[in-house]
Amino acid sequence: MKVDKKEVNLKKIKKIFFIGVGGVGISALAKLALDKGYGISAINDCESKETLDELRKKGVDIVLGSDTEKFNKSDLIIYSVA
Numbered sequence: 441m442k443v444d445k446k447e448v449n450l451k452k453i454k455k456i457f458f459i460g461v462g463g464v465g466i467s468a469l470a471k472l473a474l475d476k477g478y479g480i481s482a483i484n485d486c487e488s489k490e491t492l493d494e495l496r497k498k499g500v501d502i503v504l505g506s507d508t509e510k511f512n513k514s515d516l517i518i519y520s521v522a
Contacts, residue, residue, distance in 0.1 A: 448516070452515065453478065453515040453516050454478065454515055455479040455480075455481070455513060455514045455515050455516075456473050456478050456479070456480055456481075456514060456515065456516045456517075456518060457480075457482065457483075457513075457517045458470045458473075458480065458481075458482040458483070458517075458518050459482070459517065459518070460483075460484060460520055460522075461483065461484050461491070461500075461502060462484035462485075462487075462488030462491050462492055463488075463491075463520060464491075465520055465522065466482075466518065466519070466520050467491045467494075469518055470495060470500065470518075471498075474498055474500070480495075480499075480500045481500070481501045481502075481503075481513075482495070482500055482501070482503070483502070483503045483504075483505070483506070484502060484503075484504060486504065487504060
């Protein structure tokens with residue numbers, strides 16, 4: 441499902457959930473969101489040590505596998521089809 445950009449009010453977003461945060465693109469977006477002050481949680485299907493460790497050091501809660509419990513506690517979900 442695509443969301444029209446007019447429907448998303450970025451001022452109301454506090455918590456973002458990233459799917460596939462071990463990838464180069466999604467991890468870069470997660471870092472940008474952190475720099476902007478958003479609360480971040482994420483999931484990745486496997487350990488990607490370098491990328492995930494850097495995010496963990498910045499306080500990002502990263503789950504490995506398919507546990508999407510935090511998915512429902514987020515205002516915005518970001519993923520890539522890559």
